[in-house]
Amino acid sequence: MKTPGRRTLAAGLAAGVSLPGCTDMGWLPPNINGAYGGTIDGLYYKIMVVVAVAFFVTEGLLVYSIVRFRASAGRKAVYSHGSKRTELLWSIVPGFILIWLALVQKDAWFHIRSEFPRDADALVVQVMPEQFKWNFRYAGKDGKFGIDDPDATDDVVSRGNLHIPVNRNVVTRMSSKDVIHSFFLPYLRVKQDVLPGMLTRVWFAANRIGAWNLKTHRLELLTPEEFERAKVGLPTTFARGPGFTLRYGVRDPATGRFTPQDDPSGAGKRKTGRRDLDYEPPRAEKVPIARGGKVEELPWQEAGYVLHPLEIACAELCGNNHFTMRGMLWVEPEWLFLRWLEGKAADQRENGDETLELWMNVWDAQHRAYN
């Protein structure tokens, strides 16, 4: 029964047990959900405080006991079966704390999941994921969803890209084409499974706009006021013409030099899959730049930012390419959003869209009640 180096062992065990407690709380991504994002993070930190206290008290007692009550010559354990009073105390107090923790979630939970804005006061978007893409539909001018004739509809459809106006309530009405997916917007603290044969809904409001700072080479989140004061270039994917082009590549941490590569995960000796990104200057001299509520053709050098999408992730295992099921969330000032919507509608009238038939044959034919 004698173990060598008990003092060392006790100290080592004590250190090991307490190490995981030194946690950093800075891992949450930015939060731009003006509707209730702050509430979720606030509750997260509230639980963190309770948990941290419980953690340090219990692990502290454990470590203390390990060191203080280790066997030594002449030490004898105190014979005791416990104390009813102590047990009652440490049952009742945590019991109240736990019930309190459940109660403080209640209002936020029902606000998020039940108190939807009226359709008239919000932008309603339909979401129909499929293996492994996100499809979105806007109601168009008549405010009604439903496609009877793909050539004559005013519904606006979009694949992969969800555009929403800043500071406006958005309601997504979602149903899956095939298996279960999960609509996850990390920056908005939004997550909701999307099932076939069933309608699920979420609502949210983004209060900041994603923009890539061309000087610092970083994503920034601008308030609408900051956006209007800045000169924000439009990327090619948004402008559907000459614009800034997003490139993936590798940035040398020492020099800051960015080397675009088609497969940046192939860089380096042991490839850890790290990808940096940046925008390439456009080939054309003048590019569309948003400034003060309108888009102008200006020399590209004048732009300080490029409008940059945030990400939509699928959070439910949905098949072999689940990990590629990434969508783009474009938060824009209202005027820029309307400009995009009109442009997309015009483009659709002229060239059609590959997903119009999908909406008509799947959603409208099978689940017209969801409109």
Next chain:
Amino acid sequence: MSAEAHSEHLHAPPTSFYRKYVWSTDHKTIAKQYLFTAFFFLLLGGGLAMLFRWQLAYPNQPFPILGKLLRSSFVFASDGSVTPDGYNQLVTMHGTIMIFFVIIPILVGAFGNFLIPLHIGARDVAFPILNALSYWLFLPAGLILFASFFLREGPAAAGWTAYPPLSDLAGAAPGSGTGQVLWLFAILLLGFSSILGGLNFLTTIIKMRAPGLTWSRLPLITWAQFVTAIFQTLATPILASATVMMLADKLLGTTLFLPKGIFLGSDLSAPTTAVGGGHPLVWQHVFWFYSHPAVYILVLPGMGIASDLIATFARKPIFGYTAMAASLVGIMGLGYIVWGHHMFVSGMSPVMGMAFMTSTMLIALPSGVKVFNWLGTLWNSSIRFTVPMLHALSFVSLFIIGGLSGLFMAATPVDIYIHDTYYIVAHFHYVVFGGTLFAVFGGLTFWFPKMFGREMNKKWGFVHWLLTFVGFNAAFFPMHFLGEAGHIRRVATITEYEFGGVLQPMNVWITWSAFLLGAAQLIFLANFFASAFKGKRSEANPWKSNTLEWTTPSPVPFHNFDRIPTVYRGPYEYSSAEADGRGDWAPQDAPPDGRGHRAGH
């Protein structure tokens, strides 16, 4: 009673190889059969984890050696890297194997079988033939699951939770055809094995306790096995029904989990499910109605083992024995009404979410009471840092972390964000690995002398514990950060996402920590088998422990006890006035002669 014991008719031990090692009805042999089968699956399930950890750290890079050897087969692409569907198959089978074929068989099959009769002073379980049948249903279940690796399209790939329609529709994923059917058959067989085992243990504990062994004198591990057996008997049939329902969907053409209007692939001319009428959420409800109680099947015996080890090596009675037993029962009661907390973002009604959140918060209470009582036991004790005790103390410290992180996910609004991220992966590994597996290692080292008549090597036991404790925390603690950062689970690589790229260095760190953790387990297995053959011979009671198994020789003889013992006191009477004399312990079967020791011992 002792006169009766003398006159009872005892069978001679079997001598043929077949009756001794294959179709054995001896609970000790069956326990070892479960244990060795589970060791095989532990190596397999752990090995799968090494493969997908490599993919997560070095996406699409060839896996060293094995990837080259098996290229274009198993889960590997032609360049030896893990394919995306291979990745999904790896995580699916890792989860399935570790839960159903490692943890449950070790805790219930091995520990339950070996310890219950010894702890209650019985010669065997109530139904020895049923007991053998349980194992011989379990083994084919494992073999069926293992066979699915050799299918052309590979094993199931829909996650260990097998959510339909992904698992239900053969065309939805490469593993959702025959692979998923084999998965369902394996789980169904395992379910029957589990129900038979549960019934057997319940009967044994209720009917076969030695004279004087009242409920309040049962070791807590036996209480834990009792509660676990109730779970097994009453919850597993629900899982069995769910698997039968999905098998009907897959083989008989029903649509119990399938709504109408699903379109798989790009063909829009007709839906894949023209009839429908089913609902995918039904599976989630039924599955979790079993699988949440299953989480407690995974941890309650671990709690029991930890309680026995802590009392023995702290040389002190368990603090609040009644509360410890009551909290096990409390966890069982509440364990049946918390399943919906797996479904907060599933589309279930928010009112249900609120109800399940409250019940989930409340289930933290009995778990908390257990932690406090372990701490109370250590207070004013005299702790012996043996290898089993190091594991038991690790169990307590890691279970605290696993329990506390559960509160974040119990809170519905917070769960919206961290649901299906690495936060949950960290949480359940802290409970099931940090908790249960540490208890398993502690328990195996502790009862090893009873199984093989020898002791496990202390030095290598210590090295294994140290590397496991370090490797485990290094691998799993950072997953909380990844979850906080939005790293979704079950993705072959997060680098597809811009927000995921910056998390990649942490993935590399976790992978190398996991390799350390995996390698450390080889030390355990080597020590286990080397000690079984070459270890130091053990005396009957090397740890100076009180419970009945230590009153019989090591290894335990075929009939367990020369005569059925009579029990005079509770299991944890350490350092009592009664025990004063030659030591600080008082065996349960020693008549109260003022010295706490059996005559002639």
